[in-house]
Amino acid sequence: MVAWFHRVKAPLAKIKRDRVKVPNGMWMRCDRCREIIYKTEFENNARVCPKCNYHYRISAMERIGLLLDEGSFQEFDRDMVSTDPLKFRDTMKYKDRLKKSSKKTNLKDAIVCGAGTINRHRIQICVFEFKFMGGSMGSVVGEKITRGIERAIHKRVPMLIVSCSGGARMQEGIFSLMQLAKTSASLARLSAAKIPFISILTDPTTGGVTASVAMLGDIIIAEPEALICFAGPRVIEQTIKQRLPDGFQRSEFLLEHGFVDTVVHRKDMKSTISKLLDFFGNTIFEKES
Amino acid sequence: MQILDFERPIFELEQKIEELIDLSQKGDVDFSEEIKKLQKKVKKVRRDTFSNLSGWQKTQLARHPDRPYTLDYIRFMMSDFIELHGDRGFADGNSIVGGLAKLEGEHVVVIGHQKGRDIKEKVFRNFGMSNPEGYRKALRLMKLADKFGKPIITLLDTPGAYPGIGAEERGQAEAIARNLREMHMLSVPVIVVIIGEGGSGGALALGIGNRVLMLENAVYSVISPEGCAAILWGDGKNVEDAARALRLTSNDLLRLKVIDEIIKEPLCGAHRDSKRMASILRRVLRRNLRELKLLSPDELIRHRYEKFRMIGEFMD
Ligand SMILES: [Zn+2]
Numbered sequence: 001m002v003a004w005f006h007r008v009k010a011p012l013a014k015i016k017r018d019r020v021k022v023p024n025g026m027w028m029r030c031d032r033c034r035e036i037i038y039k040t041e042f043e044n045n046a047r048v049c050p051k052c053n054y055h056y057r058i059s060a061m062e063r064i065g066l067l068l069d070e071g072s073f074q075e076f077d078r079d080m081v082s083t084d085p086l087k088f089r090d091t092m093k094y095k096d097r098l099k100k101s102s103k104k105t106n107l108k109d110a111i112v113c114g115a116g117t118i119n120r121h122r123i124q125i126c127v128f129e130f131k132f133m134g135g136s137m138g139s140v141v142g143e144k145i146t147r148g149i150e151r152a153i154h155k156r157v158p159m160l161i162v163s164c165s166g167g168a169r170m171q172e173g174i175f176s177l178m179q180l181a182k183t184s185a186s187l188a189r190l191s192a193a194k195i196p197f198i199s200i201l202t203d204p205t206t207g208g209v210t211a212s213v214a215m216l217g218d219i220i221i222a223e224p225e226a227l228i229c230f231a232g233p234r235v236i237e238q239t240i241k242q243r244l245p246d247g248f249q250r251s252e253f254l255l256e257h258g259f260v261d262t263v264v265h266r267k268d269m270k271s272t273i274s275k276l277l278d279f280f281g282n283t284i285f286e287k288e289s
Numbered sequence: 290m291q292i293l294d295f296e297r298p299i300f301e302l303e304q305k306i307e308e309l310i311d312l313s314q315k316g317d318v319d320f321s322e323e324i325k326k327l328q329k330k331v332k333k334v335r336r337d338t339f340s341n342l343s344g345w346q347k348t349q350l351a352r353h354p355d356r357p358y359t360l361d362y363i364r365f366m367m368s369d370f371i372e373l374h375g376d377r378g379f380a381d382g383n384s385i386v387g388g389l390a391k392l393e394g395e396h397v398v399v400i401g402h403q404k405g406r407d408i409k410e411k412v413f414r415n416f417g418m419s420n421p422e423g424y425r426k427a428l429r430l431m432k433l434a435d436k437f438g439k440p441i442i443t444l445l446d447t448p449g450a451y452p453g454i455g456a457e458e459r460g461q462a463e464a465i466a467r468n469l470r471e472m473h474m475l476s477v478p479v480i481v482v483i484i485g486e487g488g489s490g491g492a493l494a495l496g497i498g499n500r501v502l503m504l505e506n507a508v509y510s511v512i513s514p515e516g517c518a519a520i521l522w523g524d525g526k527n528v529e530d531a532a533r534a535l536r537l538t539s540n541d542l543l544r545l546k547v548i549d550e551i552i553k554e555p556l557c558g559a560h561r562d563s564k565r566m567a568s569i570l571r572r573v574l575r576r577n578l579r580e581l582k583l584l585s586p587d588e589l590i591r592h593r594y595e596k597f598r599m600i601g602e603f604m605d
Contacts, residue, residue: 077605085545085602086536090521139601146598168489168511170521173535174547177489177511178600181497184469185597191470208511210462211450211490216470230462230490231452239452249457259460 030054046266055223055266057203059105060112060129063162067270068116068125075114076151077144082109085139086173094171101132109140110165113148115157118270121277124152128164128209135165137209138172142179145213149186149197158196158277163214167207180212187216196280198273201228201251201260215259219276221269222251222260293349295338299557302331335557342506344532344541348514350506351485352448355560357567359386359401359444362484365567366574367392367399373433375426379459382422384415384447385495387430392442393575398434400427400495401444401484417486418451421464424494428468431475440478440578443495448513450491465494472497473594476586480577482552482570483507484559487537499584499593500577501547503539504566505554509547510537547600550577 027036033052042049046066047056058066064073081098088094102108110132115124126148128135145161152159168176190197199217201210203226211230214220222228229249237244247253254260264272292300306327309320342350350356363370367390374381387400402419405411427443434441450461472479481498487509503509512520514532519525536542539551552573559566584592 079605081604083602083604086534088534090517090527090530090534091523139603143601143603170512170517170535172602173511174509174537174542174545175601177493178547178597180466180490180493181469181597182600184466185473185497185594188470188473189594192474208490211465211494212469213466215460215463215466229457230450230465231457235452236454236457240454244454248454257458257460259463 048266053224053265055203055225057130057164059131060107060127060162060164063127063202064112064114064116064125066266067160067162067273068118069120072116073114073125074116075112077113077147079108080140080144082138082140082172084171085175086171088171088173090171097133097171105129105132107132109138109144110135110169111141111144113144115151115155118160118277119274121274122155122157123160123277124148124155124157125160125162127162130164130166130204133169135163135209136167136169136176137165137179138169138176139179141169142176142182145179145183146186149183149190152195152197153186153190153193156193156195158198158280159190160198160200160273161213161217162200162202163205163209164202165205165207165209167209177208180208183213184216187213191218196276198276200269200273202226204228206230206232220260221272222254222263223266223269224251224263226251228254228260291354293346293353295342295346296557299331299335299338302327302334306331339557342538343529344508344535344538345514345529347506347538348486348508348532350558350560351508353558353560354406355563356485357559357563358406358446359399359403359484361563362401362444362567362570363390363399365564366571367397370399373426373430376422377429378422378425380420380422382420382424382426383413384417384419384451385423385427387427389439392571392578395440395578397440397442397578398430399442399444400430402447402492402495404446404485415451417447418449419447419491419494420451420453420456421459421461424450424464424468427495428471431472431479435475435477438477440480440581441475441498442480442482442574443498445481445483445487445492445495445509446485447488447491448486449488450494465490468494469497473597474590475593476590478578478581478584478589479593480574480581482574483509483539483548484570488513497593497597499581499589499596500549502550502552502573502577503542503548504552504559504570505539506558507539508537509542510535 030049032054035051110129113126199220201222205228251263309324313320370390372388386403390399402417404417405414479498481501483503514528517531518527542548555562555565
């Protein structure tokens with residue numbers, strides 16, 4: 001399985017250094033195309049470079065802000081925390097890693113879950129937070145997703161999961177692996193109950209998360225150029241001792257090979273989901289809750 | 290035959306005993322006292338070594354090249370095996386084998402990862418690391434079992450799913466994810482046995498059962514100790530620390546309630562007596578099958594769901 005701090009293109013240190021070089025803070029240099037872009041334009045474009053279309057990573061709360069109707073989000077299980085069941089320690093204690101991530105993100109673990117509306121369609125939603133230990137899935141993430149799915153079944157509303165994760169959380173050992181089984185089990189029930197599940201894949205979606213919830217959507221939508229894979233590019237390169245071609249394991253590659261339904265620009269994501277919810281007949285679900 | 294470092298003292302003693310027996314038979318000198326003493330000693334060394342194996346030592350045992358593999362178990366404990374090939378889409382998927390067989394007179398579908406013994410077979414089996422087709426074939430056979438009401442037995446023994454270009458192109462993640470979901474919908478008894486290496490998602494893709502059993506010296510983990518050491522410690526030197534930290538032994542996993550039962554191996558490990566190991570496993574499977582047959586199809590699905598629903602540690 002892939003490391004939770006999966007190395008992706010666009011190293012952050014570089015971005016920061018270049019930003020400093022550009023005067024007066026109203027402008028920034030795009031890390032991808034190296035063009036100077038106007039910050040406000042960048043923010044208004046949902047943090048996508050207006051010049052090269054590079055989709056910068058955004059936080060779970062920013063994602064919720066982009067997708068859900070204003071003021072509609074109601075969070076659940078916000079205070080659920082890991083108990084460090086293995087008392088795991090590598091070069092640092094897992095407990096300390098959790099504290100550090102918590103401080104950085106103001107979250108208790110790597111996912112935000114709740115209910116809300118998208119153009120007035122009621123939904124349940126879970127969004128991974130990559131800044132919290134690489135969005136890795138341990139017991140808390142697995143349990144919160146499972147509860148989200150159970151709420152979707154109970155309330156009969158569609159389920160949305162936005163993935164952004166390096167995979168399983170090694171510091172929870174076998175428990176993290178078992179979250180793949182647990183979340184997939186509840187998706188089996190969701191499917192049997194004929195409740196739609198829309199899976200949205202963002203950069204990066206790798207390892208155990210791809211090999212469970214991410215790939216099980218009735219509809220699977222990817223943001224452009226996102227890394228989506230089981231084994232990460234570095235692991236494959238080490239195994240086959242070969243450089244991988246450009247664009248390998250990116251959204252467009254998965255589209256070509258038949259593993260995602262569609263690739264959608266971030267600024268069109270809400271309207272696309274809204275159309276899907278129209279199709280699935282959200283009102284039927286609403287009536288029964 | 291490969292001898293692991295911690296096995297060496299045992300082998301040396303055994304060899305000495307054999308030499309002495311040999312000498313006694315040839316000459317007039319009586320070594321019986323000496324032999325008795327050594328036999329006592331080797332017994333103690335065996336017990337001391339094997340009652341106290343570390344996570345890393347068990348990892349080595351789990352990967353031992355003489356350890357019985359899926360096809361060995363099928364040969365030793367089942368009859369009338371008909372192997373069924375292919376995912377009906379792209380390839381056979383020969384890192385995983387499966388088919389119809391009889392266990393103690395009862396028809397079952399048996400599926401397991403398959404490693405190779407000699408170089409040629411190792412390559413043919415891709416070292417037990419499956420491409421998507423292996424998982425898709427496995428699911429096809431499970432659905433066959435489901436359709437015709439036959440119990441399913443899966444044997445887990447893989448370093449992990451294969452990280453290759455073709456595997457990614459053909460949807461490794463999708464194949465595994467689908468198995469994880471669909472195995473929760475099977476209305477027949479499913480018994481999972483970790484017989485060797487339970488390597489991450491590639492193992493779990495056959496690992497959703499009403500019973501999850503584990504051989505004493507098998508390991509089951511989210512990542513290999515080598516992989517974990519490389520990522521978290523920054524180099525491959527800390528494999529022993531990583532193996533300990535991951536809690537991948539059968540004792541650990543029973544305590545963490547991830548497995549239901551530990552299956553005792555012959556002293557010194559399954560690789561020293563494959564037939565005996567298979568006969569122990571056969572008895573354990575028979576008992577578990579008998580218990581599961583008391584459940585209705587709906588109960589089996591619910592039972593499996595609740596078993597996995599419960600796994601995880603957190604605070605609300
Ligand atoms: Zn750009």
